[in-house]
Amino acid sequence: MLFADEPLQLADAELHWLPQWLSPEIADAWLAQLLRETPWSQPQLFIHGRWLATPRQVAWYGDAQARYRYSGVEHCPLPWTPLLAEIRRQVEAEVGQPLNAVLLNLYRDGQDSMGWHSDDEVELGRNPLIASLSLGGERRFDLRRKGGTRIEHSLMLGHGSLLVMAGQTQHHWQHQVAKTRKPCAPRLNLTFRLVGPRHE
Template sequence: MSRSEVFKNDPGHASSIDLPDAALDYHPGWVDSETADAWLQELISATPWSQPEIRIYGRQVAVPRMVAWYGDADAGYRYSGLRHEPLAWTPLLHDIRQRLQKKTGQRFNGVLLNLYRDGGDAMGWHSDDEVELGRNPVVASLSLGAERRFDLRRKGSGRIQHSLVLAHGSLLVMGGATQHHWQHQIARTSKVLQPRLNLTFRLIETRPSK
């Protein structure tokens, strides 16, 4: 899917982020603030959050945020060395998925929820390049709550090459070869005291059972 196709039904406020070997489209007001407020409140309160531990340099360390994975029954997902079996779609998440699929023309069968309780919670440098996502995955990232800075760097580089403040109710769509060439992070900050909720919708490639 090309960048021009991602927002083919959009009335006009999406902008493309011009980076080599990447396809990134940002829509700062994908949902109105009232709807975004309601989604944020319901999802924070109704989600059965967990804080899994991962192994780093031989030590078990809790990830610095709360997470939940929802999806179709066969959309199990492995990331950070952990296998996550999907929770069943809630009516709200099903509705958001339908809206996103209509907007982007892309099918999604799973969504990862990350709750950053304040600026002390973070996401380290990574690419969404797990085998289950296929060769050129499309990842639709919906941000709710506090604004946080989203950094990008070229793989193999230690320098931040682009930053974007993700607004409440905004949508960032990453596609094409982005995950092959770029990494992204949400860095810690002492300036943010309110929670941020991020929903990243993905298509997990599933194999039919024999």
């Protein structure tokens, strides 16, 4: 079924949240295998005029042409593993469109984070669809209006949940996963997307 749960009602956004998209057993198995198999890296990114280490570990997989540039770094995709290809198939069936790449983010503890941003790079097209699968420890996901400073909405993204951002969401909203001092288990996040050619 396409988007089985009710959409989140935010103006100028198209958000769908499926908090129990996976069974605990499948989520456990996928998490364990991905943690074991993934060649994690921590690249330097150009942010606010200086180079900084990514505050989490990452890996980029996709079709051969799915090269992706953000924060001054171009990411060349690793080839799909059998497990990631199967996860992609299931996510595509849920969202009803093809997806050719996935960014894996590993938040090892509460000090690993993702700063405020929108997924609005030109390679993602005019109205990108981002499908975000969470495995492992629960983390808070915040949304704010572009140009604003106040958090407008937050979700606790738990083990096996799927959040889909589509339509004009990236035009009007930013999101983050902030640092926290609360004890939290490692979280693995897979963000699937459709990457097109970059036109310079």
